[in-house]
Amino acid sequence: MTSAQSSNTNLSETDFNLLEDSEDADNHTSETTATRLSLQVQLDPDYLGQRIDQVAATVWNEFSREKLKQWMKDGHLLVNGEVVKPKYRCEGNELLTLNVELEAQTTSQPENIPLDIVYEDQDILVINKPAGMVVHPGAGNPSGTLVNALLYHYPKAVELSRAGLVHRIDKDTSGLLVVAKNLEAQFSLSKQLADKSVYRIYDLVVYGNIIAGGTIDEQIKRHPVDRIKMAILPGGREAVTHYNVKERFQHFTRVQAQLETGRTHQIRVHFSYIGHGLVGDPVYMSRVRVPAGASERLGQTLRGFKRQALHASKLGLVHPRTQEEMMFEAPWPEDFTQLLEVLRQDNAAY
Structure with a gap:
């Protein structure tokens, strides 16, 4: 079972942005049902001179620019109550109004896949994702994903882009994810991620001895040759x-990491870059390294640990509706716990 806590802890630490910034998301007013959406946003002078279709795609970034342009042409998206062309140039003080019946945003199918639900209300869902579960369907993973599970658990998620997901973690990383259950919550959570005001802590086990804490500030982009990898x-x-x-062993270190940004594979790339790759990482560690003198049990544990030792253990956010500061925690999964127990025993015997 997963523990969950809600508190008024000051969430001063920062997190990462996985969706583009929904500017002025906190100025939205809406009345939503399962299929009908009514949204308004008051623009400010920052948008002066910009095309209205570009502005709409910024403030309502859950929808594609082409979809918004079509809604303009169909009269569903009005500017100061009037139909305008997508190339209309903003004066910076317009009122945008969107009234539309939502359509399915995904072709993925619902599947009865159990979810470890840490918290749920009418607006958000916090899930402790197991290692091995893909978040989004894609090439080679058309089913069995978190999206498929969400569509079964909450069928109205079909009307939200990404089924309400506002961030993701890797397939073989375990831990906490927050999911929006309506568009207004999705706007709010996306804005918090963009503003780096969501608090997230990861636990990880790396090779080698790290002496003290610090900060890794290195740019990341797609590897120029191996397209599966990211690189500094x-x-x-x-x-x-x-x-x-957090904990030192003879040849390993347990670390807690906090992301200020949220790039693909960020923790795995950063720690590999400083010479402390994650135990079990199949992408950034070329092979399993068993230290000389390690016990037979430790050797077996390291060889049998088939995924990166990385767990999203804490998640803090501001509730989209109540504005309450909330904190959630997920305990280590069994394989992560067992790895640390073996490391502690091996360390004590040294």
Whole structure:
């Protein structure tokens, strides 16, 4: 079972942005049902001179620009109560109104896959994802994903882009994810991620001895040759990871990391870059390394640990409706716990 806590802890630490910033998302007013959506947003002078279709795609980034342009042409998206063309240039003080009947946003099918639900209300769903579960359907993974499970658990998620997901974690990373259950919650959570005001802590086990905590500030971009990998390269996107040492072993270190940004594989790339790759990482560690003198049990445990030792253990956010500061925790999964128990025993015997 997963523990969950809600508190008024000051969420001053920062997190990462996986969706584009929904500017002025906190100025939205809406009345929603399962299929009907009514939204308004008051623009400000920052939008002066910009095309209205570009502005709409910024403030309502859960929808594609082409979809919004079509709604303009059909009279569902009005500017100061009037139909305008997508190339209309903003004066910076317009009122945008969107009234539309939502359509299915995904062709993925619902599947009865159990979910470890940490918290749920009418607006959000917090899930403790197991290692091995893919978040989004894709090539090679058309089913069995978190999206398929969400569509079964909450059928109205079909009307939200990404079935309400506002961020993701890797297939073989376990831990906490927040999911929006309506568009207004999705706007709010996306804005919080963009503003880096969501608090997230990861636990990980790395090779080698890290002496003290610190910050890794290195740009990340797609590897130029191996397209499965990300890499530290000039011209990449900003990536900042803060970390603290929590437990030291003879040849390993348990670390807690906090993401200031949220790039693909960020923690795995950053720690590999500083020479402390994650135990079990099949992408950034070329082979399993069993230290000389390790016990037979530790060797077997390391060889049998088939995924990166990475767990999203804490998640803090502001509730989209109540504005309450909430904190959730998920305990380590069994394989992660067993790995640490073996490391502790091996360390004590040394």
